[in-house]
Amino acid sequence: MAWEHQQLVVRRGERTGLPVAVAIHSTVLGPAAGGCRLWQYPDWRAGVEDVLRLSKAMTYKCAVAGLSYGGGKTVIPLPAGRVLTTAEREAVLEDAADIVDSFGGAYLTGPDVGTSSADMVVMRRRTPYAYCLPESEGGTGSSSGPTAVGVLAALRAAARTVLGTDDLAGRRVVISGLGSVGAIVARSLAGGAEVVVSDVDDAKRRTAEELDLSWVEPEKALATPADIIVPAAVGGVLSPETVARLDCALVVGPANNQLTDDSVAGALAGRGIVWVPDFVASAGGVIYTLSRESDRLDHDGAMARVERIGDTVGTLLAQAHANRSTPLAEAIALADRRLSGS
Numbered sequence: 001m002a003w004e005h006q007q008l009v010v011r012r013g014e015r016t017g018l019p020v021a022v023a024i025h026s027t028v029l030g031p032a033a034g035g036c037r038l039w040q041y042p043d044w045r046a047g048v049e050d051v052l053r054l055s056k057a058m059t060y061k062c063a064v065a066g067l068s069y070g071g072g073k074t075v076i077p078l079p080a081g082r083v084l085t086t087a088e089r090e091a092v093l094e095d096a097a098d099i100v101d102s103f104g105g106a107y108l109t110g111p112d113v114g115t116s117s118a119d120m121v122v123m124r125r126r127t128p129y130a131y132c133l134p135e136s137e138g139g140t141g142s143s144s145g146p147t148a149v150g151v152l153a154a155l156r157a158a159a160r161t162v163l164g165t166d167d168l169a170g171r172r173v174v175i176s177g178l179g180s181v182g183a184i185v186a187r188s189l190a191g192g193a194e195v196v197v198s199d200v201d202d203a204k205r206r207t208a209e210e211l212d213l214s215w216v217e218p219e220k221a222l223a224t225p226a227d228i229i230v231p232a233a234v235g236g237v238l239s240p241e242t243v244a245r246l247d248c249a250l251v252v253g254p255a256n257n258q259l260t261d262d263s264v265a266g267a268l269a270g271r272g273i274v275w276v277p278d279f280v281a282s283a284g285g286v287i288y289t290l291s292r293e294s295d296r297l298d299h300d301g302a303m304a305r306v307e308r309i310g311d312t313v314g315t316l317l318a319q320a321h322a323n324r325s326t327p328l329a330e331a332i333a334l335a336d337r338r339l340s341g342s
């Protein structure tokens, strides 16, 4: 991989001895933004690889969203099987916060996989550059709601292009992952569309029953015949093998890093399936948080920015059609234009 990041810090936490990795991919458009991931990895090097990949994705997410922010990320790679006590967890978050603080505002962090708004309160002890605190602490809390609003804006814009309408009455939408974002998307679409949901957590069946939604086993979700598939669980779900089994017109959802590699975007287009790039569809949370907490917009102003994801998706799909390219290629080109100031 060619070196294209601005900085990578991997430090042994002075409180815990655990490694913490912070990568700043780009500050060309403004301070780098990206959450703090606390997750188990087979090896700390895998965590470093992840922080490089994720920080770059944040640069593209912010650039396509039209934000004056760049891309960064923190990864705290825990050894497989390692469970932290409350004290150890707070200590390693403070270790990470010290690194965040050392950038003096050139990098802003927030919750990510394995961390929450409550963890940002811990990081705030050491740095003012931790965002998304709970509302009770003066922050904007969980970003799942704005993320879901952005996904819905993307979904409706793409439906207008692909299905000729954003009226989803009678259309089947399969949502894989009934977590915080997936459940909000499911609730919003229920009543109009035929919503089918799926989760590896069997307890989520009860949520599906409460909402009167159909259930499909997780291993069958993506291949279920549908108008729209919404990946709302984990990354890496779209590979050449899974794409061959898709039976839908449109794939759009919040899960990060859905493609096993960028060539899968070509495989999707080759099958006539429109895929809205994840870093476009999932930007609502970061747009809302930065707009409120850093740019000081009010709720309505921040949500208006989130809703603009729909316009972006409409433009990208039109360009992909006109240029016989993919929405991914158009999204990358848009980000590159913004990054180069052209």
Ligand SMILES: NC(=O)c1ccc[n+]([C@@H]2O[C@H](COP(=O)([O-])OP(=O)(O)OC[C@H]3O[C@@H](n4cnc5c(N)ncnc54)[C@H](O)[C@@H]3O)[C@@H](O)[C@H]2O)c1
Pocket: 113, 143, 144, 145, 147, 176, 177, 178, 179, 180, 181, 182, 198, 199, 200, 201, 204, 218, 232, 233, 234, 235, 254, 255, 256, 282, 283, 285
């Ligand atoms: N929450 C946000 O603001 C936000 C922002 C941007 C991107 N994302 C991404 O969107 C996705 C969903 O986020 P979330 O906050 O709802 O996460 P979450 O952890 O609340 O929910 C994820 C759900 O997916 C389920 N799941 C895991 N593996 C699965 C599988 N193989 N098949 C079906 N279900 C599976 C989990 O049991 C869980 O219920 C994640 O990839 C996340 O990184 C979230």
